[in-house]
Amino acid sequence: MSTPTHLVSGGQSRAGDSCVMIIFGATGDLTRRKLLPALYNLAKAKLLSRKFALIGAAFDQLSSEAFREHLVEAIRTYATDEAEEPDAEVLAWFERRMYYAQGDFRDPEFYWRLKELCTEVSGKNGIEDNYFYYLATAPNFFGEIIRQLGQAGMATEEGDHWRRVIIEKPFGHDLESAKQLNAEIKQVLRERQIYRIDHYLGKETVQNILVFRFANSIFEPIWNRRYIDHVQITAAETVGVEQRGSYYENAGALRDMVPNHLFQLLSLTTMEPPVSFAANAVRDEQTKVLRAVQIPTPEDVLSKTTRGQYGEGVIDGEPVPGYRSEPNVASDSKTETFVAMRMMIDNWRWADVPFYLRTGKRLARRTTEIAIQFRRAPLVLFRNTAIDQLRTNRLVIYLQPNEGISLQFGAKVPGPVMKLGTVKMDFDYEDYFGSTPNTGYERLLLDCMTGDATLFQRADMVEAGWCLIQPVLDVWKALPPRSFPNYAAGSWGPREADELLERDGRHWINGG
């Protein structure tokens, strides 16, 4: 198992192995907005092997030439800022290594043609016999493509030569389908060949949670129930459902965000120290803590989860439509665009510490953050101070849109009387390390090319996540919502979400 050197040695990555990367779904939105720009950024940073080639596969009748034009347009639009021209040399290098394979992913014959093309491309470019398949397709193709790769003999590893598959999210739509998909792909692939992606983990701050917790001696001693009152994990978006209405109608906020993104943040925040940064050591601890989360009973679902759907409202001074008026959304849709839940972890570190998770679209502010709220200090010294002046310590890890960490603590307001104020110590990534063009996928693509699966989900993690969500899906299905839409676009979600915390004598931290 390789060690992610950049986690321990501060930013030195080795270039990816020599390989042919095959993107299934190469004309799609994800490829255009994220994957092609990320590959360009890697090439520019000299993190792609000199012996690398890309084959795009999709249904569209495109020539390799037309596909190259597609690549250039994607890079111009998404990899560089408006004022900057892409590096002509890097672009030309990249273009020379691009091929296109047209076909239907359901057609077995397509895979034989693709296999021939792979052999031809690797021979022509002097590439090692390593193949990296990226499934940037609708989820209903995941099992099918892997089965067909197996049948065409394209998934079998020989000697030191590897075959790896990145599978996009969502991985299943409930516990049963996730288990089925795991079982199906394991007929063809070994676990070490499977990279279930969660692009949240490509973000620097997410990776930095591990460094922050385990490479500093001052935080870990207080990272437990003795000092922490509760934790809030928020992933709030201001955008609506945009063009993804038909996907979102079947998914909803719970499936779309919680078992993957929010549980990744939860597990990294709460896991025990791993024995090393090797992929399985980290993922063992993440899985262990997810298994320690209390599985909600039907009563818990009713009292400790809440859902919402946005109606029309105002965002940044502009009126915006309600969810039910978005393209490809039913006018009486019951799909939730907001979810909040309270979870408890049954272990020695976290017993009795509530974890409040929430995510939603069309909320007041775009932010992804983890807020650690510490317990109140003993009050004896300040018994004559109004209680509302005695704010508690809070540490917030910001992931989006700015990446940084902020610590809130009490300080005396200068003057002759003892008056307390709250101050903040802020650390912003960009101030310290500058910014580098990053779509969030660079690190993950590189990790796959170097065989480091630390930031990818293992089968047991995915199933542990769905186990926690399944009771919520079941109860919500049995009791369709009656009050949708129940929050205005531009607000912080439905009133019930506030009540969820108020019942515990707490409130959401909405930007402060």
Ligand SMILES: NC(=O)c1ccc[n+]([C@@H]2O[C@H](COP(=O)([O-])OP(=O)(O)OC[C@H]3O[C@@H](n4cnc5c(N)ncnc54)[C@H](OP(=O)(O)O)[C@@H]3O)[C@@H](O)[C@H]2O)c1
């Ligand atoms: N878009 C995002 O920002 C985003 C973010 C996170 C995760 N994801 C996940 O990434 C995956 C891809 O999403 P996307 O938005 O890129 O989808 P998309 O824009 O709909 O692209 C789908 C791709 O699949 C190809 N395709 C569809 N049916 C095919 C068939 N029978 N044979 C061959 N090719 C076929 C399409 O080719 P043609 O166009 O030639 O038909 C297209 O290249 C999904 O699992 C999604 O959940 C997407």
